[in-house]
Amino acid sequence: MISHFFGWDRTPFTKEIPTESLYQSSSFQQCVARLQYMVKTRSFGLVTGEIGAGKSTAIRSLRDGLDLTKYQFIYLCDSSLKPRDFYRELLHHLGIPPKFLRSETKRQFEHAIWDLYENQQKTVVVIIDEAHLLQGDMLQEIRFLTNFQIDSVSPLALVMVGQPELRSTLQMRLFKPITQRMNVRYHLGGLDREETRKYIEHQLETAGAKHPIFTTETIDSIYGHTRGIPREINNVCTACLLDAVVRKEKLVDAMHVDRILNEYKEF
Template sequence: MIRSFFGWDRTPFTREIETRHLHRSQRFEECVARLQYMVMTRSIGCVTGEIGCGKSTAIRCLKDQLDANKYRFMYVSDANLKPRDFYRELLHHFGLPPKFLRSEAKRQFQHLVWDLYENQQKVAVIVVDEAHLLSGDMLQEIRFLTNFQMDSVSPLALLLIGQPELQATLQLRVFKPITQRMNVRFHLEGLSLQESRDYISHQLEVAGSTHPVFTTEAMDAIYAHTRGISREINNVCTAALLDAVLRKDKLIDAIHVTRVLSEFKEQ
């Protein structure tokens, strides 16, 4: 509907955008660079940020840039993750049936990671998303991953991704052994006002727009509501575009934005 009305090649503000077309703010570039550093140095690190600020997009960008001949990417996201399930899921990534007991599954995983590193010259890259929801037991298990034979060399990179409360949890004394081994801790913030304007313009350009669609006042109103959180910007812009289509308007001003925001508040 939106694409055909405006005559664009694709619909903007969706999650389907290819990583090569991503808008790269300075803070986003810094985030990806930190992730790349963790991978290259085979270290443990932590990236936090508010919901919808672009953490998952940064991980997707990282994955697309990894050389499959050098790295084995593994992604885990489960709020109720338990240590045994953690190893079982990682072993499934290797296509290996896991042993039933946690201790045996742990040894299986340890052997596979070292075999991958020493015999196949590949580094395991483990991304644990929604890490702020991990239990204390699971965080302690992650401590093991930073511990086995790693004082001399690490066979893997471990990336913890979560909301800001993850940083607060890791500050607890019981988790100090984990934070002491963390080479990188990074917080991804929302976009600034100018970055939000640039983000909206970039999305429209990638979609195939050749002229402005949102007025400056409209973009500023969107920023005031979303605080520069990209997912929220996508939601408001999409709603405003749909409103414009229904009204057959080719230009979206602050009135359109105010109207759709009032509908958001009623939901």
């Protein structure tokens, strides 16, 4: 609908954009660089960010850039995950039938990652997303993964990803042993005003736009409302484009943004 009206190759501001075509803001590049460092050094680290800041996109960028002959990528995103199921889930991703007892599955996983590392020269990369929703016993279980090392050599990279409250949780005395083991910590913030402009223009250019669609005043309004959070920018821009399509207008100005933001206030 949008792409047809404007004569573009595809619809902008969606998740379908290939990783090689992503807008590389400074904070996004920093985040991906740290993720890559944790993988290459087989480290334990933490990435936080507001909802929609681009954490999942950074993870996708990391995954798509991995040499799968050298890395085994495991992505977990289950807020209800319990210690008794944790190792079963990890073993499932490795294609290994889990045994019944938790102690047995834990030993199975440890044996599996060391076998991959020593005999196949392959590093297991474990990403635990939405970690801010995990219960305390699950956070403690994650810490035990960092014990799978010999003479300071770790066979896996482990990254916890979540919203800012995860940092507050981990600052509690109970979880100090976890933070003390973390080699890297990074908070992914929103875009600044100039980056917001570049982000919007990049999305449009990638979709096939040949000339500006959003006025400077429009971009200022979008930045003020979204605080530079990419997902929020996508939502507002998409709504503005739909409004423009319905009205058969080829330029998105402040009036479109005002109408959309007034609609948002009703929810």
